[in-house]
Amino acid sequence: MKEKGLLIVLSGPSGVGKGTVRKEIFSQPDTSFEYSISMTTRAPRDGEVNGVDYFFKSREEFEALIEQEKLLEYAEFVGNYYGTPVDYVKETLEKGKDVFLEIEVQGARQVRKKFPDGLFIFLVPPSLSELKNRIVTRGTETEDVINNRMSVAKEEIEMMNLYDYVVENDQIDLACERIKAIVVAEHCRRERVEPRYIKMLEVE
Numbered sequence: 001m002k003e004k005g006l007l008i009v010l011s012g013p014s015g016v017g018k019g020t021v022r023k024e025i026f027s028q029p030d031t032s033f034e035y036s037i038s039m040t041t042r043a044p045r046d047g048e049v050n051g052v053d054y055f056f057k058s059r060e061e062f063e064a065l066i067e068q069e070k071l072l073e074y075a076e077f078v079g080n081y082y083g084t085p086v087d088y089v090k091e092t093l094e095k096g097k098d099v100f101l102e103i104e105v106q107g108a109r110q111v112r113k114k115f116p117d118g119l120f121i122f123l124v125p126p127s128l129s130e131l132k133n134r135i136v137t138r139g140t141e142t143e144d145v146i147n148n149r150m151s152v153a154k155e156e157i158e159m160m161n162l163y164d165y166v167v168e169n170d171q172i173d174l175a176c177e178r179i180k181a182i183v184v185a186e187h188c189r190r191e192r193v194e195p196r197y198i199k200m201l202e203v204e
């Protein structure tokens, strides 16, 4: 029988760089994970495409998905719903492929209960001031939303001990290498094979 894939969950406070790091990992030719596109009621940002960045839904549509148990997890985050489509995740894992979720902390806690064998990684910024700088520089949120996201960020960072690994996103390429190395090491551990040579970048 084919081995099921590994469920990889990446969380971290808003603006830490989850999306940037995830896109960089997925742009690399050696990446074999499948990204699960989330559902959200948030309005699309400039350049975001339905079915690529998110499946954009109305609140009524989202609540119907909750009712029909179509979501593996969902959460309300700073005024909007976000959730993971359950069928896609289960079918992809069944095919033996690793699935990568990029979700916030409440959702990750729900996934942990359903998939205790998942791999849970928390991305942290070098400092809170750098976190704020990143979210402000991104320029996609109003000042009010930034302040709300920053206060949630402080609570989320306190929950990092619920994760298997904490990775600092000081530099995008280093954060990507760390995450990829963790996934390779976890596969080796779970499949009880000799670790393959992991090419890490020099860390000064």
Ligand SMILES: Nc1ncnc2c1ncn2[C@@H]1O[C@H](COP(=O)(O)OP(=O)(O)OP(=O)(O)O)[C@@H](O)[C@H]1O
Residues within 6 Å of the ligand: 012, 013, 014, 015, 016, 017, 018, 019, 020, 021, 134, 135, 137, 138, 169, 170, 171, 172
């Ligand atoms: N290592 C880094 N150094 C400097 N800037 C970074 C780094 N990683 C990401 N950024 C920048 O920080 C901003 C926020 O990144 P990104 O949108 O990926 O964060 P996020 O964690 O996905 O946020 P959200 O949870 O709000 O969607 C972006 O402008 C991105 O270019």
Ligand SMILES: Nc1nc2c(ncn2[C@@H]2O[C@H](COP(=O)(O)O)[C@@H](O)[C@H]2O)c(=O)[nH]1
Residues within 6 Å of the ligand: 012, 013, 014, 018, 038, 039, 042, 073, 074, 075, 077, 082, 083, 084, 102, 103, 104, 105, 106, 107, 108
């Ligand atoms: N619980 C879930 N959280 C999700 C999901 N998809 C994204 N997210 C997280 O929401 C916040 C805000 O995202 P943004 O795109 O509005 O900046 C961020 O932490 C995302 O990681 C999901 O399916 N479930």
